[in-house]
Amino acid sequence: MRVCSYEHMRFLLPGVLLGTLLVTSGLSQTAPVAPASASSLDVISTDLKALLANGPRVAGSESIEKARGYLEAQFKALGYETRRDEFTYGRFDDLGSDVRVGSRTIAGNALQGSKGAEVTALLALVSGVGTPSDVAAANVRGKIAVISRGQNVPFAQKARNALDAGAVGVIIVNNTMGELRGTLGGTLDLPVLGVSQADGALLRSGDSVTLRVRTVDRTVRGANVVAYKKGVTAPEILFGGHMDSVVRAPGANDNASGTAAVLDVARRVANTPLSARAYFVLFDGEEDGLRGSRAFVANNSAATRGLRAMFNFDMVGVDVTPLAVGGTDSLSQAAQRVIPSLQVFRDSGGSDHGPFIDAGVPSLFFHRGIDVNYHQPGDVTADPTLIRDATDTALKLLDTALPSAR
Template identity: 65%
Template sequence: MRQMKLRAVLGALVLGSWAGANIETDLSNVLKLGPRVAGSAANESARVYLEGRFRALGYTTRRETFSYPRFDDLGSDVRVGERTLAGQALQGSAGGSVSAAAVLVPGVGTPEDFGRVDVRGRVAVVRRGQIPFAQKARNALGAGAAGLIVVNNVAGELRGGTLGERVELPVLGVTQEAGTALREGERVTLSVRVRQGEVRGVNVVAFKTGVTRPELLFGGHMDSVAGAPGANDNLSGTLAVLDLARRAANTPLAARSFFVLFDGEEDGLHGSRSFVKDNAALVGNLRAMFNFDMVGVNADPLAVGGDGDLVALARRANAGLESFPAGGGSDHVPFTQAGTPTLFFHRGIDPNYHQPGDRVADPALIGATVDAALRTADAVLSAAPAAAR
């Protein structure tokens, strides 16, 4: 009887109660604040606004703070003759200035690619794609390069690139246009200017008073990268979480759920890693963690990835829902590593990803994502606990 009642309530939430104006208003108000880089004033202003929205819905909110070292680019570039070409240092790169001949490495920077040319003491130039940045950098270092330039494989700046580890080599990401100015054998001066500092991150946790052992956790990151307003990445996911809380308020779903906005995702999933570490008992009790990242632009149709059983439940509950192999680039990952079943809602990488043009997200697409999540939550909570796992 309890499951039938819950199913009826969730069905009503999906069918009739989405107020698109709420998402549109919140989207506009937060975007006005500018890029929400972790540790910035805009990030804090957005958090204060969103906390207020949760509390207006009757939720209790708490802040969970953490800190981590961050790599900041202080203005890196490469000089070719009289021209200075701007770029972005990849996180984890060593700083330094190198004046040497440029070597255009064929391919994308595999060991075999570097074996075809001599980059010893020179600045290697490779294309982005196919293998991680860290592998390109390690391969360049192993081949004796004094510096590495990675040329973007799509239009726009190469923003937010990370090696994921420290590599003792100056590594710069540049646009396709800048890449065409780099010619074989021409002397260039690569200047990578970086700083390592400490960032204070803050997660926001919203829940109904008295809820201490939630079965579901709905989460998404609220920070963006420098220079990008972050409408789709990831204000869309943030507002999906808020709209889930809005629709669930004063229903049985709210009494079984936590709603979390993670900070520091763009710098390496720091907020979600901190949450999992600091809330081990809570995380261990979850039947599912739903993660929302980039759901406001239909670069691809809405799809889910993650735990096989959850993906199957979601697809049965939502006709036409696509699936994909969820990778390691968003806040579901620490939960997966802790043994919690996860489901990642995503609409693909849009052309404005990590760019100044990330200013648009469609409230209707965000609302449709919430519809799918609510139907899936119904399926998870209606299933036997073992089946949900």
């Protein structure tokens, strides 16, 4: 899942309910789907193991290509046809950046837009959050400024203030647990590294350090996997989730869990009328800015135009909070009327449903919150029972809720 730093534009359909959208399309007239069972949960476990077998599924990597091949084979075994929707985009990649303090090496992440450079200089710890007065008081000229992350001062402004004050590099320290990743929103002629809160605590004013920021701009070739029954060109419902993860994160919850959920739905409806009205799409490049879903919406206008709803699964395999839905307000509210225990949150459109909402497609986003291993090497487990609960909920909204909404 990609967390946006801005409030995404939301498309709302006042007065349009989940039932009126999908009963009108006939999607409620489906055969019963298989209930949860030990064997079906074992299949989800097998999917998760296969997706995690080759390490982080970074867009453009060999690992995601292997995952793509596995997913295509699963869809084809269920009687679906598959295709790859390919696209390209530019990406800023960190080749391995760090700061060396004596014999200790502290790994970090280059902020997108940072200059690649190696600089040896003294550290200057900046009190506050990097305002011009904070930086001036720290005397950063000719030094590497160490600045705490702060919500009221963007990364770019912290770095710009340090550059204007004569700093030769910047280290931004996270103010919460975990790694710090981010963007400067443009290019800056200064090496800027993000480090964790724990690692930042090891840095001291006056220490001589070597800051190494190693970056490259490259072209990524991405490919969405699209599955459908033969002859389906104008789907009425699209089940989607992203299959890529970030560097160093195996991506079990984010988002092998959502990928497995889409595959689980495809299995359960494979022999029902719903399968002849649906697309199942596994997006690439979500972590790089919703690249795959944006490309799908841009290049599949005919299919998108006929969609009555898009269901997006992202991070549904770890029980941070009970399953909740976001997305188009009218759909979220209708879903909660059908399942009163279902939580509703107002999201920013920061996952693959966002481009569909922008294109006028009512969408639901199934999500369980941000867990402690989000975008971390520890993202190695997801619970098949929770994944099945998400698909049960989605199918209940189609098969059980709609008749009552007439």
